[in-house]
Amino acid sequence: MAARSSASVPANDILRQSALAGLLVFGLAVALVGVRIQDGSAAALAPLHFRFDDVLTAAAAAALGRFGVLLLRAGLHAPVAAGGAAVALAVALAQWFAPAHPLRLALLFDVAMPNWLIVAFAAFLALCAAWRLRHAPVAVMQGADARESVMDHLGAQVQRIARFAGPLILLLAIALPLMPFADRRLIDIAILVVTYIMLGWGLNIVVGLAGLLDLGYVAFYAVGAYSYALLAQNFGLNFWICLPFAGIMAAFAGVLLGFPVLRLRGDYLAIVTLGFGEMIRIILLNWYQFTGGPNGLTGIPRPSFFGLPFTASPPEGTHSFHTFVSLIWPIEFSPNHRVVFLYYVILALAMITNLFTLRIRRLPIGRAWEALREDEIACRSLGINPTNTKLTAFAIGAGFGGFAGAFFATRQGFVSPESFSFIESAVILAIVVLGGMGSQIGVVLAAVLLIGLPEFFRDLHQYRMIAFGAAMVGIMLWRPAGLLAHREPTLRLSTQGGPP
Amino acid sequence: MEYFTQQLINGITLGAIYALIAIGYTMVYGIIGMINFAHGEIFMIGGFISIIAFLLLGLFGITWAPLAILVALLVTMALTPLYGWALERIAYRPLRHSPRLAALITAIGMSIFLQNFFQLVQGARVKPIQPIVTGGIEIMRRGDFVVTLGYLQILIVVLTVALMAAFSLLIQRTSLGRAQRACEQDLKMASLVGVDVDRTIAQTFIMGAALAAVAGLIFLLHYGVVDFYIGFHAGIKAFTAAVLGGIGSLPGAMLGGLLIGLIEAFWSAYFSVEYKDVAAFTVLVVVLIFRPTGLLGRPDVEKV
Numbered sequence: 001m002a003a004r005s006s007a008s009v010p011a012n013d014i015l016r017q018s019a020l021a022g023l024l025v026f027g028l029a030v031a032l033v034g035v036r037i038q039d040g041s042a043a044a045l046a047p048l049h050f051r052f053d054d055v056l057t058a059a060a061a062a063a064l065g066r067f068g069v070l071l072l073r074a075g076l077h078a079p080v081a082a083g084g085a086a087v088a089l090a091v092a093l094a095q096w097f098a099p100a101h102p103l104r105l106a107l108l109f110d111v112a113m114p115n116w117l118i119v120a121f122a123a124f125l126a127l128c129a130a131w132r133l134r135h136a137p138v139a140v141m142q143g144a145d146a147r148e149s150v151m152d153h154l155g156a157q158v159q160r161i162a163r164f165a166g167p168l169i170l171l172l173a174i175a176l177p178l179m180p181f182a183d184r185r186l187i188d189i190a191i192l193v194v195t196y197i198m199l200g201w202g203l204n205i206v207v208g209l210a211g212l213l214d215l216g217y218v219a220f221y222a223v224g225a226y227s228y229a230l231l232a233q234n235f236g237l238n239f240w241i242c243l244p245f246a247g248i249m250a251a252f253a254g255v256l257l258g259f260p261v262l263r264l265r266g267d268y269l270a271i272v273t274l275g276f277g278e279m280i281r282i283i284l285l286n287w288y289q290f291t292g293g294p295n296g297l298t299g300i301p302r303p304s305f306f307g308l309p310f311t312a313s314p315p316e317g318t319h320s321f322h323t324f325v326s327l328i329w330p331i332e333f334s335p336n337h338r339v340v341f342l343y344y345v346i347l348a349l350a351m352i353t354n355l356f357t358l359r360i361r362r363l364p365i366g367r368a369w370e371a372l373r374e375d376e377i378a379c380r381s382l383g384i385n386p387t388n389t390k391l392t393a394f395a396i397g398a399g400f401g402g403f404a405g406a407f408f409a410t411r412q413g414f415v416s417p418e419s420f421s422f423i424e425s426a427v428i429l430a431i432v433v434l435g436g437m438g439s440q441i442g443v444v445l446a447a448v449l450l451i452g453l454p455e456f457f458r459d460l461h462q463y464r465m466i467a468f469g470a471a472m473v474g475i476m477l478w479r480p481a482g483l484l485a486h487r488e489p490t491l492r493l494s495t496q497g498g499p500p
Numbered sequence: 501m502e503y504f505t506q507q508l509i510n511g512i513t514l515g516a517i518y519a520l521i522a523i524g525y526t527m528v529y530g531i532i533g534m535i536n537f538a539h540g541e542i543f544m545i546g547g548f549i550s551i552i553a554f555l556l557l558g559l560f561g562i563t564w565a566p567l568a569i570l571v572a573l574l575v576t577m578a579l580t581p582l583y584g585w586a587l588e589r590i591a592y593r594p595l596r597h598s599p600r601l602a603a604l605i606t607a608i609g610m611s612i613f614l615q616n617f618f619q620l621v622q623g624a625r626v627k628p629i630q631p632i633v634t635g636g637i638e639i640m641r642r643g644d645f646v647v648t649l650g651y652l653q654i655l656i657v658v659l660t661v662a663l664m665a666a667f668s669l670l671i672q673r674t675s676l677g678r679a680q681r682a683c684e685q686d687l688k689m690a691s692l693v694g695v696d697v698d699r700t701i702a703q704t705f706i707m708g709a710a711l712a713a714v715a716g717l718i719f720l721l722h723y724g725v726v727d728f729y730i731g732f733h734a735g736i737k738a739f740t741a742a743v744l745g746g747i748g749s750l751p752g753a754m755l756g757g758l759l760i761g762l763i764e765a766f767w768s769a770y771f772s773v774e775y776k777d778v779a780a781f782t783v784l785v786v787v788l789i790f791r792p793t794g795l796l797g798r799p800d801v802e803k804v
Contacts, residue, residue, distance in 0.1 A: 027582045031549045031575070032618060035556065041624040046554055175511035213601070259670030260789050267535055268788060271743045274736060359669040422732070425606045435607045465616040472609025473591050 012071045020061030029055045032378055054109055061118050077129045084126030092119045100226060113463060128346055155394025155484045156192055166441065173347055177340040184336055185265035189410065189455045191343050196357045196451045200351035200431040200443035202400030202491065207429065208438035209366065210393035212262075213270040217428050218275025219257075220250040220398035222284060222420035224405025227417050229297045230290075239303035243406050250402020251395040253280075258394040262387050265376075277425055296416025302338065303410050342411050349407060353400050361398075369393050406467040427451075434475050436482030445483055449475075501553055502640045506647045506714025507769040508762070513722060516660035520715035521738035523667070526586075530684045530748035536579050537607035538587055540735015541614040542709045546580040546620065546716025547726040551629055554720075565632050566763060569655075569721070576713040580791035583614075584709025588702055594782025611731070616803060619728045626727040633721060656718050663714060664754060667707070671750065679702060684748070737764075737777075740784050746797020760785075769797070 003090055036049040064087070072080045095115045108115050158165075175184055176190060199221065206214045222248040230240045261272045284291045291297065300312065305321045308384035321341075322333040333432045360366040368389045371377050409415045431450055435442025450471065454464050477482065505652045519544050553572035561569055591606040636650035671677035679700045682690040691697045719734070720726055741760040745752025760780050767779040793799055 024582060024586060027579060027584060031552050032545065033621050035552045037555060037622060037627050039553065039623055039627065048552075048559065079633075079738055206602075212602075260785060264788055264792055267529070267747065268743060268792065268794075270535065271736075271739055272785055272788065275740060275784060279778045280735065282775065282778055286772075422736075423612070426612070428607050430608065433601050437599075437601070452659055462620055466613055466620065469609045469611070469616060471615030472612065473606045476602050476606045476609070477591070478593050479597050480602040 003135050008142065014067065014074065016436050017070060018063045018067040019128075021066035022059040025041075025062035026055060026059035033058065034238070042328075053106065057107065057337065058114075063123070065121055068122070072125065072129055072132070078114075081129035081133060084122045084124075084129060087205055088119045088122035088126060091115055091122070091472050095119070099357045139200070152481075155436060155439070155442075158484050169444070170351070174344075177343055185223050186338060187336075187339050187343050189452060190344055191457065192446050193452045194346045194350050195408065195411075196428065196431060196447045197347065197351050197444055198404045198449055199401060199428045200327055200435065201350065201353040201357055202397050202404065204397075204432050204438065204440070204443060205360075205369075205400070206393055208388060209357070209361065209373065209431050210369040210397075212390060213266060214273045214394075214397070215422075215425055215429065216257075216273035216275070217282075217397070217401055218422070218424040219273075219277040219280040219399035220253055221405040221408065221424070222280050222415075222417075223250045223253045223398075224402030225406075225409040225415045225419075226291060226297070226405035227402065228409045229300045232301050233297065233299070238301065239406070239410050243403060245400040246406035247399040250405065251399035254398025255391060258391045262390045262394065272352050274422065274425075277420075277422060279347040281417050281420050284420070292416075294417065296414060296418070298414050300409050300413050300415065303342070304411060305341055310341065323387045342407075346404075346411075349403055352405075352420065356396075356400075365389070365392060385445065430472050434472070436484040437486045439482065442481035442482055442484035501604045502642050502645050503769065506641060507765045509649055509653055510769075511658050511762035511765030512758065513761070514765055515758035515801045516656050516716050516721070517715045517734065517757075518741045518760050519754045519757025520660060520663070520711045520718070521734060522742040522757045523664075523750060524712050525739050526709050526742040526745070526747055526750060526753040527680070527704050529742070531680065531687070532592070532596070532603075534592070535604045535607065535703075535736070535739065536587075536592075537604065537706065537707075538591075538610040538614060539712060540731035540733075540738070541611050541732055542580060542583055542587070543712040543716050543719070543738075544726070544728065544731030545583050545618070546660075546709075546713030547615070547656065547692065547720045547730060548627075548716070549576040549579050549625055550717040550720045551712070551726050554629055568632060569717075573714065573717055576620060576717050577710045580713035580716070581706040581709040584705040584712075585702055588705040590759050593698065593701075615731060624726075624728065626725050628725045629720065631724055644708065649708075652721055656722065659714065659718070665739055667711070668750065670707075674702060674725050676700070684687075737780065744784050744787055744792030745793055749794070749796045749798070752794055752796035759795075 004387050011219070012051060020452050030052075031405055032339070034050060034052045034055040037043075038047055038049055042049075059429060068080050077328045079457060083132075091108065095112060098104045108118075173190075173194075177187055188258060199217070203214065203217045206217070213284075217376060225244040227249040228239070228242045232239070237245075257273070257276050264272060285294055287293070288295075304310070308321045308324050310317055310322075319415070320333075322331055325331050337445055361370070368379070368384050371382075372384065372386060372389055379389075380386060412419075427450065431443055431446045434450065435446035450468065454468055457464060460467075524539050525536060528534065530540070535700045550572050550686065555569060556566060557563070557568050562571070570685070587610060592603055595603045595606060633650070633652040633655060636648040636653070638646055639649050640647035671680060679690070679695045681704070682693070682695050683697055683700050684802070685703075687697055690700075701716075714736075716726070719730065737760060738757065741756035742753045743756070744757025745754070745760060753766040760783075763780050763783055764776045767776045787795065
């Protein structure tokens with residue numbers, strides 16, 4: 001990090017580091033990218049397909065990119081700005097205008113995406129350099145610390161305005177289905193995002209407030225979904241009766257798991273919860289008499305609007321949603337009604353979770369959770385029973401997971417163990433941590449970023465998960481405490497003093 | 501008795517794989533106190549580099565098993581650690597002084613990234629390979645049931661034991677091992693007395709990745725296939741093994757790996773294959789209830 005100040009990096013050191021970066025990428029890529037194991041009919045002709053040209057391109061790009069970054073750090077802004085712009089322009093032009101040109105094929109990747117990445121990175125470097133040319137002395141000396149303090153300030157600001165912005169966002173969310181641009185796809189994505197927001201808020205109780213690392217949250221989601229599916233199928237109960245049961249079942253599962261293991265600390269708890277998540281999935285997969293095994297359960301009843309189903313033509317003598325509303329206000333049947341209704345259901349469930357969390361933080365039990373997160377030994381000495389306190393956090397968090405699971409089941413009309421793999425737990429945890437632990441609005445932001453954005457890029461499905469993983473790493477590196485992390489003490493000693 | 505012996509042999513083979521991966525988890529945890537979730541992916545990469553090495557050697561007509569295995573072993577042990585090093589340098593080193601959950605999230609992110617990236621560049625299908633080591637010694641027979649000790653299983657156990665012995669010597673006797681042990685006890689103090697902490701941590705990742713690469717090779721030889729999901733399952737199983745043995749303890753990782761392998765083999769043999777993972781996790785929970793720091797872990801005394 002000493003390399004930040006200008007002219008402290010000798011030229012041969014820059015060259016050496018760039019060459020090392022190139023060599024490293026060459027070593028990383030030479031086997032796994034350079035040699036493609038063919039399968040299917042292609043394997044009969046030749047078992048291996050070689051792409052060493054791409055490996056060399058990647059190595060050269062890495063060396064050049066590292067060179068640019070080091071030059072930028074050494075304070076040579078002008079050449080980086082010019083060089084970066086030139087590279088970006090050249091690659092973009094070659095990619096755009098000469099897709100089959102032999103020179104392009106020799107120098108660049110065969111597929112478009114990595115080439116565009118090179119363009120983007122080179123352009124980014126050039127922009128950074130150009131920006132620093134204008135604001136040179138200030139920007140160079142400030143590093144990560146300045147960014148941290150700026151972001152922390154921003155987090156504090158967001159928390160301050162959250163009081164007003166929160167209701168505003170809620171109003172926007174309520175008005176969303178009424179907007180002219182709100183088509184079916186958008187509302188579907190919104191439902192998904194709000195589901196994850198709810199899961200994030202539920203997990204936030206466990207991880208953010210009580211400080212227990214839970215890597216198996218999806219287990220409770222699964223318990224909720226299957227509880228609803230089985231109750232509805234076997235006993236014909238409707239969604240609204242099953243919903244509390246699903247939550248209770250999930251909370252019960254939380255107690256069942258939590259009771260033996262909550263005395264464990266930190267990472268031991270993490271692996272046990274992870275194991276529990278896997279166990280639930282394996283049981284769902286293999287107990288097919290009960291859960292339908294890998295095929296899952298189908299034909300789960302859809303929710304009704306206070307007993308009015310969303311069907312086009314209700315049986316004689318009964319009403320469905322649109323015929324009933326038509327008694328007052330004539331409307332046509334539309335399949336979108338149900339989607340919009342589902343959206344409001346999950347929005348309401350999520351808001352209940354949020355309200356619950358906000359209120360319980362002010363109750364003794366909520367304060368005990370936060371105290372336990374900060375220092376377990378101090379809590380013990382103050383007479384707080386750590387196991388019971390943790391158990392309540394675990395059970396309540398699990399319960400909200402169960403509600404979300406019941407909603408998931410009724411929305412999909414179908415549940416299978418596929419939907420409850422570890423990756424879901426990881427995504428929910430990532431939403432909580434990326435948003436800034438304990439920050440309710442941070443969860444919203446992270447869910448929109450991680451779930452909403454990728455949904456719009458479904459066409460690029462093969463790059464979607466790669467970008468998802470890279471984004472998780474990138475955001476954390478950029479802002480290790482979470483996007484909107486700012487910890488304000490919930491209690492102050494003096495009410496008059498206030499913050500300075 | 502014969503059936504039991506056969507399962508014992510299978511369990512030990514499986515346990516060797518878990519133990520080799522578990523060492524990587526436990527060493528990293530011992531030094532920087534983080535769960536390196538991407539370690540399972542390193543194992544997967546090791547398996548892939550091995551299969552590519554075998555296929556390349558086949559292309560050049562080198563099929564004599566000892567030579568092929570030796571070359572593949574060297575290649576995978578040389579290339580896979582680069583991933584371990586790059587992982588540490590890119591995703592973990594910048595977060596050394598950040599909240600611990602941050603590093604966990606980057607680890608999970610890296611795991612997702614690597615898994616999907618190699619699925620993109622290599623295709624999603626399972627990659628099979630011809631059996632390389634075949635045959636074995638018949639050690640027991642009753643009627644039709646023959647207990648065989650495969651040459652492959654002998655090779656696996658010998659390789660694992662040799663590596664672990666070499667590794668233990670490395671930790672006990674060399675200056676690198678001394679630096680690692682110092683870092684494990686106290687990072688800040690170690691850096692004050694002149695241990696290059698960054699370098700030591702990087703070396704730990706390299707060593708862990710080399711052992712995971714060997715585990716990948718063994719997996720390939722034993723099962724004959726690799727795909728992109730082996731990393732996740734083997735990873736959590738090996739992590740379970742590390743926790744079972746007491747995370748941070750090297751003999752614990754070896755013992756835990758062996759135990760998990762045996763539990764899986766015997767559970768599959770005598771009860772049901774489907775629930776073997778459930779059995780492994782249940783044993784973990786039961787052990788942790790009675791020994792909260794694992795079998796060989798040091799009790800964690802917290803001073804106020």
